[in-house]
Amino acid sequence: MKEVDAIIIGTGQGGMPLAGALAGEGQEVVVFERSRVGGSCLNYGCTPSKTFLAAAHAAGRARAAADLGVRVTVDVDFPAIMRRVRKTRDSWSEGAIKRIIDAPATLIMAEGSFTADGGVQGGGEELSAPLVVINTGTSPFVPPVPGLGGTPYLTDRNFWDITELPSTTLVLGGGYIGLELGQGLARLGSKVHIIDMQERVMSIESPDVSQVIHEALERDGVSFHLGVKAGSVEHSNGTFKLALEGGDTLQGDALFVATGRKPNTAALNAEEAGIELDRRGFIEVDDEFETSHTGVYAIGDVIGQPAFTHVSWEDYRRLYGILHGEDRKKDDRVLGYAMYTEPQLGRAGLSLEQALEQGFDAQEARMDIKDMSRAIEWGQDLGFFQMVIDKDTGLILGATLVGYEAGELVHVFLDLIEAGATWELLESAQHINPTYAEYLPSVARMFKD
Ligand SMILES: Cc1cc2nc3c(=O)[nH]c(=O)nc-3n(C[C@H](O)[C@H](O)[C@H](O)COP(=O)(O)OP(=O)(O)OC[C@H]3O[C@@H](n4cnc5c(N)ncnc54)[C@H](O)[C@@H]3O)c2cc1C
Helix, strand or coil, rough: EEEECEEEECCCHHHHHHHHHHHCCCEEEECCCCCCCCCHHCCCHHHHHHHHHHHEEEEEHHHHHHCCCCCCCCCCCCHHHHHHHHHHHHHHHHHHHHHHHHHHHHHHHHHHEEECCCEEEEECCEECCCCEECCCEEEEEECCCCCCCCCEEECCCCCCCCCCCEEEEEEEECCHHHHHHHHHHHCCEEEEEECCCCCCCCCCCCCHHHHHHHHHHHHCEEEEEEECCCCEEEEEECEEEEEEEEEEEEEEEEEEECCCCCCHHHEEEEEEHHEECCCCCEEEECCCCCCCCCEEEHHHHHHHCCHHHHHHHHHHHHHHHHHHHCCCCCCCCEEEECCCCCEEEEECCCCCHHHCCCCCCCEEEEHHHHHHHHHHCCCCCCCEEEEEEECCCEEEHHHHHHECHHHHCCCHHHHHHHCCCCCCHCCCCCCCCCCCCCCHHHHHHHHCC
């Protein structure tokens, strides 16, 4: 068994930069990747989805311009859109390969799995190292709906390879992936049905968020079937028939499954090496990302935390610091994320519900977009800004922004929360007119009353 300094399994958003940083110090680093280099974000997630949405939202905005007195005929060239998506994805993935090789680290294009003594094998190699980092991410979870297996259903793995716009798309799952792609397809001209067993879309967020996003997508022509389970699937002559429990049957020429994620741990042989998994199969780590096997760490989606690129990337920075003796921890950071529907969702810190659950004496202030001058001038009426504070201390605990480019604006709150700011600080700031950001101090001002 060959001994190296570090082994990284999976080229996710944390593993790749970590390989680069360790190799840059002169360490001998070996990286295993079983699929496309760059992981979910570059190949199946953020990069292709946001490149796709750029086209879809351009079409949506062009149509919406009619309300401003500008009439545009929208002519969608779907094959061209998907060519651009694949070209962008491929260039990022090729760049990722180059970065690993230039680091210089050794890239083994094979599935890595643990040997009983904590070594790693794959691609005909068997290696050991004092440092092993698992960054194997997640894959789409496909529910056991009778008849679904064996049909040509789509997930984020193969969606980017389609070349024709489905005339009717059935989207199973009303979380952020189903909503983003559902709205995107609708804006490009597909008739979209979103089906979810929950009573509302985006059910992990507050009902206000669900309601606005629901209305926005309905304006794009999306139909919702909520509070219903998929009963069975049939596929013949290019048509999917999706029977819903309760009686209705929907038909479409594409079925996109976006019903959650499962950890990529089955192939790791982790338990054999004494690496504990939780009951859902995610890897258990301590505060410093170390697994139950000394010297084996795990970062990114595979540890069952909020599954985002920036989380995995920040894991790398923290783990790198920890390995160099810094006092860093896994969880002492503010979580934020965005959903790239139109309007966007920008989230930072705690929602009101989360803050109350955590025992804060929490209070919210909320303002609707339709009452903001920028929105009135620009013809946007859907959305709201909500911030949550701790009544006892005045500290800002969280924010939920739904509106135009809210994913950008919410960074104001991420930074305020990181800095331990109170609502009084935001209230006293002078923001620029006429922007959406101008209304952030106005929302804070509501706590005065
Ligand atoms: C459609 C979609 C849209 C998304 N949009 C966003 C977004 O807008 N913003 C955002 O922050 N996040 C987004 N995400 C989530 C984001 O892609 C992930 O959170 C991010 O990629 C971090 O993942 P990771 O670093 O944990 O691992 P991944 O990126 O999942 O990479 C893991 C890698 O490990 C490899 N692997 C697995 N097992 C093995 C093994 N045994 N041996 C060798 N290699 C192995 C896999 O092939 C993969 O390449 C999106 C995801 C999807 C699916």
